[in-house]
Amino acid sequence: xxxxxxxxxxxxLVLAAxxxxxxxxxxxxxxxxxxxxxxxxxxxxxxxxxxxLVAPVLTIAAALxxxxxxxxxxxxxIASRRR
Amino acid sequence: xxxxxxxxLAAAIWFPSLHAxxxxxxxxxxxxxxxxxxxxxxxxxxxxxxxxxxxEWDLMARTFSVLAFANLALRDDADEYLAVIDTxxxxxxxxxxxxxxRYFLLGYVDRAxxxxxxxxxxxxxxxxxxxxxxxxxxKPDPARAAWLRERLDLIAAxxxxxxxxxxxxxxxxxxxxxxxxxxxxxxxxxRALGTDHSDLIARWLISAKSRLVDRRTGLLVSETTYDxxxxxxxxxxxIWLVADMLQVIDPAFAADQYARAKHELxxxxxxxxxxxxxPASWQGPEDVDSGxxxxxxxANAGASGLAIVGAAAxxxxxxxxxxxxxxxxxxxxxxxxxxxxxxAAGNDLADAVILYALSHGPxxxxx
Numbered sequence: 001x002x003x004x005x006x007x008x009x010x011x012x013l014v015l016a017a018x019x020x021x022x023x024x025x026x027x028x029x030x031x032x033x034x035x036x037x038x039x040x041x042x043x044x045x046x047x048x049x050x051x052x053l054v055a056p057v058l059t060i061a062a063a064l065x066x067x068x069x070x071x072x073x074x075x076x077x078i079a080s081r082r083r
Numbered sequence: 084x085x086x087x088x089x090x091x092l093a094a095a096i097w098f099p100s101l102h103a104x105x106x107x108x109x110x111x112x113x114x115x116x117x118x119x120x121x122x123x124x125x126x127x128x129x130x131x132x133x134x135x136x137x138x139e140w141d142l143m144a145r146t147f148s149v150l151a152f153a154n155l156a157l158r159d160d161a162d163e164y165l166a167v168i169d170t171x172x173x174x175x176x177x178x179x180x181x182x183x184x185r186y187f188l189l190g191y192v193d194r195a196x197x198x199x200x201x202x203x204x205x206x207x208x209x210x211x212x213x214x215x216x217x218x219x220x221x222k223p224d225p226a227r228a229a230w231l232r233e234r235l236d237l238i239a240a241x242x243x244x245x246x247x248x249x250x251x252x253x254x255x256x257x258x259x260x261x262x263x264x265x266x267x268x269x270x271x272x273x274r275a276l277g278t279d280h281s282d283l284i285a286r287w288l289i290s291a292k293s294r295l296v297d298r299r300t301g302l303l304v305s306e307t308t309y310d311x312x313x314x315x316x317x318x319x320x321x322i323w324l325v326a327d328m329l330q331v332i333d334p335a336f337a338a339d340q341y342a343r344a345k346h347e348l349x350x351x352x353x354x355x356x357x358x359x360x361x362p363a364s365w366q367g368p369e370d371v372d373s374g375x376x377x378x379x380x381x382a383n384a385g386a387s388g389l390a391i392v393g394a395a396a397x398x399x400x401x402x403x404x405x406x407x408x409x410x411x412x413x414x415x416x417x418x419x420x421x422x423x424x425x426x427a428a429g430n431d432l433a434d435a436v437i438l439y440a441l442s443h444g445p446x447x448x449x450x
Contacts, residue, residue, distance in 0.1 A: 001086075024415045024427040028374055028384065029136040052101065052412060060093035065085060 001062040008055045012047040020044025102354025105411030106404065112416075113441035115424025117155060120148055120438055122423055123431065124167045128174065133431055139206065140432045142187035145175050146210040146264075147435035150446060153217040157445035168218050175211065176230075184208075188253070195254040198309040199244055201237065206252035208238050209265030216271035220449045228276060235272045238265050239280055247311025248283075248290045256314075257307045259295065260321045262287075263328035270331045274450055288333050299364040301343045316365035319348045319358045319386025320373055323393035327443075330396055331450050341397045349390065349402060350380060355412065356405025357382035358390035382409075388429070388436055395443040403440075410437070 023041030133140040149168050156164035178186055184207040185192055196202065212234045215227055241250040242265070249257040250265065266287060269280040294311055295304050302317035303325055322344045329337035347362035360373050360383035374384030387406060394403035410416070415427040425434050 021415050021417055021427050025132075025430065027428040028430050028433060048415075052104070056097045056101075057090065057093045060096055061086070061089040064089040064092055068085060068089070 001058040001065075005055045005058045005062070008047065008050045008058075012044075012051045015040065015044040015047050020047070099353050101412075102405075102408045105408040106354070107407050107411050107416075109403070109407060109441050112407065112424065113438065115416075115418055115422055116434055116438040116441065117151075118421065119423035119425050120151070120435065121163070121167060122421075124148065124171055130431070136430070138187050138189060140430070142175070142207065142210055144430075144432040144435045145171050146214055147432070147439045149214040150217055151435060151439040151442045153221050154439070154442035154445045156221045157449065158442070165218075165221055168214075168221065172214050172218060172227075175214065179207070179211065192253050197251055197254045199241055199251055201241055201244075203237065203241060204252050205238065205241060205250040205265050206258065206261040208234060208241070209261050209268055212238060212268035212272065213264055216268050216275055217446055219275035220271055220446060223275060231272055232276055232278070235269055235276075235278070235280070239269065239283055242283065242287065245309060247294065247307070247309070248287050249307060249309065249311060251309055255309045257309060257311075258321070259291075259303050259305055259307075259325050263325045263332065266332050267328040270450060271446075284332055288336065292336070297365065300347050300362050301339070302347060302362070303340060317344070317347065317362055319344075319360040319383055320389055322348070323358070323386070323389040327392050327396040331447050338397065341393055341399075344393065345399070345402065348386060350382060351402075351405050354405060355409045356387075356390075356402055357409055358386040358406075359383055360386045384428075388433055391437060391440040392443065395440040396447075 018040055020040050021044060023038045023044060026038055026041050027045075130141045130144070133144060149171050152164040152168050152171075155161065156168070184204050187207050188204055192204070197204075212231065215231045215234070218224065219227060219231065238250070242248055242262070245251075245257075247257075249262055252258045252261045266284055269284060272278065273280055290311075291303065295307065295313070296302065297304055297313075297316050300317050302322055304313045304316050305318035305321040306315040307313050322340065326337050326340040326344060329340060347364075348359045350357050350359060357377075357380060359381045360376060373386070374388075376383045387409060391403060391406045391410075393399070394406060410426065414429055414433075416424060417427045418424045425431075426437070429437075
């Protein structure tokens, strides 16, 4: 899960550095004449929502999974000590 | 299985918290938008991007900017806003004189003649008159009084001649948006000039309430023909602004329209709010003024932007906060080093509308 988070964050940062946010005018039909939906704008749009919706969920899920793993290990260790 | 449970739990933790990342202070937004709009109107003006999408947006951006600066001038007692208001008005009137009303209208205005003999667009006349009347509310100007009196006379006469007491914005095309803007201009103009159009306004209200209210929703329809035949039902990108204009025409009716609009069109979840373009009982078309709609949520960009005006006008802080959070996540605010703010997903008109919403109040309080 963390690998996916890293991919999302890196993709977003690259698209942001390329000026993706400023290419969002296509959403209101304000892109320059003759241009359709810009690739940069569309890519940034997808990366943005992946960043704010998907990446945090994956991060929290990874943390919960890791915490569960630690708790399981701790319980096993305590049980082995009792024997 | 563990992974799925963790993902579900993570979503349950994150999604209800997400809006907190986009809860913006309205005062800070207003400050940033004001700086950007002042910079725009003080520099060389470029309306080509707006005009390419829709020449109407050029005029509307000017109108909402003037209304916003009028509110700010009345709030802060700042002459700098008055100077910008005059710049906008003078430039707009110059363009109308040089190119005619068609400069601010879509090309189909020439497909047929206007039904009214004057052949004028209430969209253009109403917005120009509202701008000048708003300027007069900030500070009287004898040089503009004669122009305003003449233009309001044209507007009043055009409405009076309409068989349904409605005036056209395009040939045989009447928009309630434009009619209520014109009525608000008459009210503000009456205060500035000492004239009295209260009888016409009262008759317009009686007529509108009896024939222009959608039976299923109780909301004013958005478009009719010259003789009052309904063409389109209640529309999100119209009704919020109509309710705002009605505040200075018939406050009780305005509050009723806002409450009904909220019931029929407002949506929200997890701290975010939005508005739909059409109520469930009326599915109409989307045009360039509507902007994109997010499926499933039925959240429409144009309707949501104007809903901020409605929320501000009717002191609906919770709805406004939700709409502002939605702006933060979906309109892509961009600030530069000078503190100037614009919304990258919008345009100059959208920025002007939001600034008008965030500055709303003082102008209407002069009445």
